[in-house]
Amino acid sequence: MTERIADAITGVSPNHDAGSTPAAPGRTAPADGTAVGGPALEYRPGRWIANWDAENKAQWESLGRGIARRNLNWSIFAEFLGFVVWQLWSIVVVQLPSAGFRFSTNEIFWLISMPSLVGATLRIPYTFMVPRFGGRNWTIVSALLLLIPSTGLALCVGNPGTPFGVMLLVAALAGFGGGNFASSMANITFFYPAREKGWALGLNAAGGNLGAAVAQLAVPIAVTLLAAGAVNLPVAGLMWIPLILLAAFGAWKYMDNLTSAKGDVAGSLAAVKEPHLWIMALLYIGTFGSFIGFAGVFPKLIKDYFPTFSSIGVGTVALSLAFLGPLVGSLARPFGGRMADRLGGARMTVTAFAAMAVITLTMVWTLPLANFWLFLTLFLALFTASGFGNGATYRMIPVIFALHSRAARSGASTVATQRLASSALGLISAIGAYGGFVIPQVLNASNTASGSYTPAFYGFVAAYLVMLAVCWACYLRPAARHGKGHV
The missing domain is CATH 1.20.1250.20 (MFS general substrate transporter like domains)
Known part of the structure; x- marks a missing residue:
């Protein structure tokens, strides 16, 4: 026993x-x-x-x-x-x-x-x-x-x-x-x-x-x-x-x-030649890249915008509320994948980008109110939307490569398309992680040029709208139910 x-x-x-x-x-x-x-x-x-x-x-x-x-x-x-x-x-x-x-x-x-x-x-x-x-x-x-x-x-x-x-x-x-x-x-x-x-x-x-x-x-x-x-x-x-x-x-x-x-080096080389890999990599920069990028800069943004809330004293220790951002983003990821299973990854990804654009705009427009709790709430909503988008976008990849890749259209076997999708997942996850470098550097450039982060946030809104349009045009607009589910 x-x-x-x-x-x-x-x-x-x-x-x-x-x-x-x-x-x-x-x-x-x-x-x-x-x-x-x-x-x-x-x-x-x-x-x-x-x-x-x-x-x-x-x-x-x-x-x-x-x-x-x-x-x-x-x-x-x-x-x-x-x-x-x-x-x-x-x-x-x-x-x-x-x-x-x-x-x-x-x-x-x-x-x-x-x-x-x-x-x-x-x-x-x-x-x-x-x-x-x-x-x-x-x-x-x-x-x-x-x-x-x-x-x-x-x-x-x-x-x-x-x-x-x-x-x-x-x-x-x-x-x-x-x-x-x-x-x-x-x-x-x-x-x-x-x-x-x-x-x-x-x-x-x-x-x-x-x-x-x-x-x-x-x-x-x-x-x-x-x-x-x-x-x-x-x-x-x-x-x-x-x-x-x-x-x-x-x-x-x-x-x-x-x-x-x-x-599967051969599979990776084949995946690089697929246009869908680069489209999905762009979308993943927008979802996971936003998650990891904002996770990195969130403590800095709190300190710059609301220095008195950068460190909250609790007894003899200091507490930063910045952890709430990556926490809610991480927890939202599985739900994005599950909703994508039910309603389609493209539809959920478009929804995520729309939410990210609206939330970011609202955050910028309400900054003059100098309300920390409103700022925190909106940023947590942004993390939630990006985490949701992570799961939805990641779920799209195997379906796209099984149904719409060049290999699939040429009649390749299921095993071949699965190998291609597996290689694409690794490469897309790598490219998407560059968002963690891009977002801090864009914020830095904005602050250096104008003394404010606001232009950078407007740039992020524009990027989310472009990614929304790309996802809609490439996967949602022509989408129809397939034997393997929605894209």
Whole structure:
């Protein structure tokens, strides 16, 4: 009985011991029905699993679901920490003046945006790391890489004499956290059958996105806790090191590599030639790019517009309400995907862009009222709309490539179009993440040129309307119900 309880907690099958290789090389799983329609699972040294077939219902129901869930749980935890590290500089920069740093507004925006630039770029090679090294192995490596920017941040912010160039380099290293999303999503997609893949990937993405919210909640509290009215900025990096080590240990002990996880460079090259990839990448910059971009600048905007609300004292600690933005955006993402399943991704994406444009305009027009709570409410609505759009846009991609890609129109098989869609998802997620760099830089340029962020917000409204028109013209206007659902 105690063994069953332990198995339920860890998700480890009795046939797959968590602390060692489950079976000797070449030994197969017992004939318990998992081999129906295909060979039984074979456990190899280094926690490699051969003969994995999530579409084999007998294998899935007997052993596969538990193994997949266990890998998903640790993948979410590792990706969550990746988002935490990715967003650390956006929180720390607003505390730099009180710690004795004297950086210009332009330099502050570069510290905010550099992690997104590097993280978006790393998403492309990270997509191919899982097939090359194994999902478990790469999760260990990618988690341990987070120790570098975390430790580097602690060292830099502890010395007000740290040159800006060094600070910028360490901020760039935080991009390791942004790359984790691509490898994590690529890994989990191999574990789940098509009928459950959307929900699993949605949980994985939402769990990761929540890292931005938790970081923005926890860091201001931690750096002021027992600091006697000052700030202890090195804690912002050091506090995550035990959790990073735990994630790496958990991946080593409980996760698995799949021999069936194969790279698809050819599929990526084919996807790049598809016009739909670039259209969807534009739309994803508008949805996810807005989410991650505004998550990065929200603490800075609150401090610039409403400095008295930048840090709210609660006892001996300081609290920033900026965490509410990425929190509601993360929670809205699964609902965007679910509504897209019911009503069509294109329709929900158009709705999201319309809402984002209206909310942004309303926020700009009400700024003269100098009402913080109205500003906060409207920005939370903007985060909600962008998160909703994330889920809806992401859901569109496999349907579009299955029905409207050049490969689909030329009569390619379902397997071929699925490979194309899988490659497109990775590339689109990478391109969309560049929004995290673009939004802070546009705001910085606007402030430098005019002394105000307002022109930048009008530019965002115009961009949302253009993206709305593109989505409507390309997918909603000609849309009709297909056998696989609305686009």
